[in-house]
Amino acid sequence: MRPAEPSRRDFLAATAAGAAASAAGTAPAASATAPKATAKQVVFLFMSGGPGQLDTFDPKDAPDTSLTRATATSVPGVQVSELFPQFAKLVHLAGVVRGFQTPVPDHALGRYYTHTGYRATTGVVHPGIGSVVAKEVGDPDADLPAFVQVGPCFGGVTGDEAVSRYTSYGPGFLGPRYQALAVKDPAKGVDDLKALVGDKEFNDRLELRAALGGEFAKGRNSAVVADQEETARRAVRLMRSKHLAAFDLTREPLKVREGYGKSPFGEGCLLARRLVETGVPFVEVGMTGWDTHGEHLARHKILCGAADPALAALVTDLKDRGLLDTTLVVWVGEMGRTLPGKGDKAGSNHHGKSGVALLLGGGVKGGRVVGKTDAKGMDVTERPVSVQDLHATIYRGLGVDHTKTNTAPDGRPFRLADGEHVKPLTELFT
DSSP states (O other), rough: OOOOOOOOHHHHIIIIGGGGOTTTOOOOOOTTTTOOOOOOOEEEEEEOOOGGGTTTOOOOSSTTOOOEEEEEEESSTOOOEEEEEHHHTTTGGGEEEEEOOOOSSSSHHHHHHHSSSSOBTTTBBOOHHHHHHHHHOOOOTTTSSEEEEEEOOOSSSSSOOOOGGGOOOOOOOOGGOOOOOEOOOOTOOOOOSSSSOHHHHHHHHHHHHHHHHHHTTTTEEEEEEEHHHHHHHHHHHHHHHHHGGGGGGGGGGGHHHHHHHHHHHHHHHHHHHHHHTTTTTTEEEOOOOOOOOOSSHHHHHHHHHHHHHHHHHHHHHHHTTTOOOGGEEEEEEEEEOOOOOOOOOOOOOOEEOOOOEEEEEEOSSSSSOOOOOOOSSSSEEEOOHHHHHHHHHHHHHEEEEETOEEEOOTEEEESOOTTTTTTOGGTTTT
């Protein structure tokens, strides 16, 4: 249904025009109704496969529900699963969303919906939220891209949610200018950025390319040629940028690296922090493996064992460096899960009627819970939160009017957050 995630070589060859980074000095798109920005950047932690709400951030004490116990947090009366002991100490910084709903309980379609806010359809490919943010707040003159997609990071389990199935949702009809730079392995950084020849020969080749490009442009579509030239220009800028050091995790002290946990997801979160420091507006870190149709408890123990230290270290690190106030951290998957069965081999199924999400930093007033589910965590009883509500909240944090529209090539307008009844989670900011 969707094209495969682009490689770094693809990015350099055809989509480096998606560059835009330093949030410092950039301003949200002008709008008469745009809210005041409380954040400059977003770290979007996407749990591919659908994390179980009962065994993460909406635990229940009712019989025949969660397979894990609830644990107290830094906020009296608010509990999370015992599988998140480190994050439990930071709930006073978090907005916990219970009752997150996705009406498309299918992995590929649900990931598309959660990233774009639209159902997949024929005739149009909607832009993902990372590309929209790149367009709205990115700096076109920055060295690094405005949208970096890290991973997918292996969650430590195998099964239906294999790494090869993860798809990053890019610019859609917005075009290659807002494509993500894909970093498959955070430990290895970015490939294909080192020139294979010396500086003089490299510059000579650039001059030759410019001369040939000028001839090629004659009599051809000027917009396409302009995009191609901008792509090449930004690719060269990226290759020469001093900020490329941000992709090198070996520059971090061993103690810091270990604090994020010895997992690819932990390395991805550390890379996200380093990219935020350079000013990249939107960093997505994907983690696979949450589709627990079998061995739900055992798999969640492994997954949460990687997710908990990484999330806690990221938030703590951002806070200690004075970056959390301007960085909105979002944790979400494409769906929740049904009640797990009994026994070691038992699993849980797809469930779109209730799930969980987290928001931290970027102006969020922590220690708050939005939404409520029934005794079994299967149905929302108070304040259901839609994908569009979540997207509108992210845009609100960045100072972007969520009712703005982008126009598809066929002339159809598409709102940033679709729907007439979108309700940003303003209660987290006041």
